[in-house]
Amino acid sequence: MARRQTSDAAPGTPEAGSLVGADWLEACRRMVAAQRELFSRERGIAARTVYDGVGEGGDHSLAIDRRSEDIVFAELEHLHADGYDFTAISEERGEVAFGSAGNGTAVIVDPLDGSLNARRMLPSFSLSLAVASGPTMADVEVAFVHDFGSGDEYFARRGEGASLDGEELRARGPGFGLEVVGIEGAKPERLIPVLDALQGKAYRMRSVGSIAISLCYVAGGRFDAMMTGRASRSVDAAAGQLIAREAGAEVAFAGDGLDVGLDLDARYHVAAALDGEMLATVLQAQRFAERAPEGERVRKQPQRPSGTAAADSEPPPEVDA
Known part of the structure; x- marks a missing residue:
């Protein structure tokens, strides 16, 4: 909490x-x-x-x-x-x-x-x-x-x-369908099933590493669509989703609409696209990311004193992607 x-x-x-x-x-x-x-x-x-x-x-x-x-x-x-x-x-x-x-x-x-x-x-x-x-x-x-x-x-x-x-920013692409799709939270074990689901439907995938920027890329037509590979927080998406919607893009949280909370405890997937048809396609693929992959390994993070850098031999703590 x-x-x-x-x-x-x-x-x-x-x-x-x-x-x-x-x-x-x-x-x-x-x-x-x-x-x-x-x-x-x-x-x-x-x-x-x-x-x-x-x-x-x-x-x-x-x-x-x-x-x-x-x-x-x-x-x-x-x-x-x-x-x-x-x-x-x-x-x-x-x-x-x-x-x-x-x-x-x-x-x-x-x-x-x-x-x-x-x-x-x-x-x-x-x-x-x-x-x-x-x-x-x-x-x-x-x-x-x-x-x-x-x-x-x-x-x-x-x-x-x-x-x-x-x-003025408008969500308009070149008209080639899902030519470029952004994905955030791109851990391999969650990314692979999503890529499989998009075979034959999307031409290229890109991972920026910032949900806010990816949403803005949809707003400007740089991405035809974007989706998260893991549940996001309100702070990641609240600004970008309004920018995308005001530019004319379609946005969905938790596979549905906008009726999700802004509190920090909430977690949900987000997807956006230039039109409803493309949004439906990425939402269908996103369902595979929502399922915990069989055998997915949860890495235990080492404890270290505050204010110290991670040693090269240690796996880094989880931070925002």
Whole structure:
């Protein structure tokens, strides 16, 4: 169960404003700028392979994850000080109440979606942030995803469309069917049955290593579809799914619609595609990933003191793919 915390920051005004209407673009850009400075200091695989306990989402936490989250929460503290009340849901800290949590407004954030890529100096990892007016994916109102590798900035407001670097984003591909399909959570034992199910239906598969980025790739027609090979969390997909939907793509959680919770304890598969027919195809294949493969080995992770890097001879702890 994710632990609920309370922020000590006091609001600067007696009445909370509408969080959905806040200037999220500028707030998120400040987060991105500070994170870029962090990444420039933490260069190299060794520097980024330092662990710092276990986050509320259940994964072993990298120190760079924690520091990225500190940057995001510093900006959220400023928003609360400006009079906004909300609950933040984050992979590392869990649920944190900023003022009155009874208004139902939530900020769902993954400061570093694609931690393994970041640790291994692979360029595809992102900041993913969503603002919701209610408890489900259908209630997400604002979404922001920044791809630190390409510098792409994705943004969407519910009912107002999606954009990439300020230009309208449309989920349109070249019209060749499932030419390129993204898959996330690509452990071999879960990937193989999915690939078998897509034989003759998909032309090529790609694994980016960030659910948020993969959803945005569908939004821009770079992927014809995407799917997860293991159950995801709300922080992984909340922003990307709104961007994809506002761009015109079809999105489904748990093989169905958007009626899934935003709490950190929830787990579900996500799939998206440029149209309903392609979505149905990847959903059918995704069912094979939902079944635990026969003989699948669950690796026991070694315990090590917080703040130490993993030795080369040890298998690394599980971190967000």
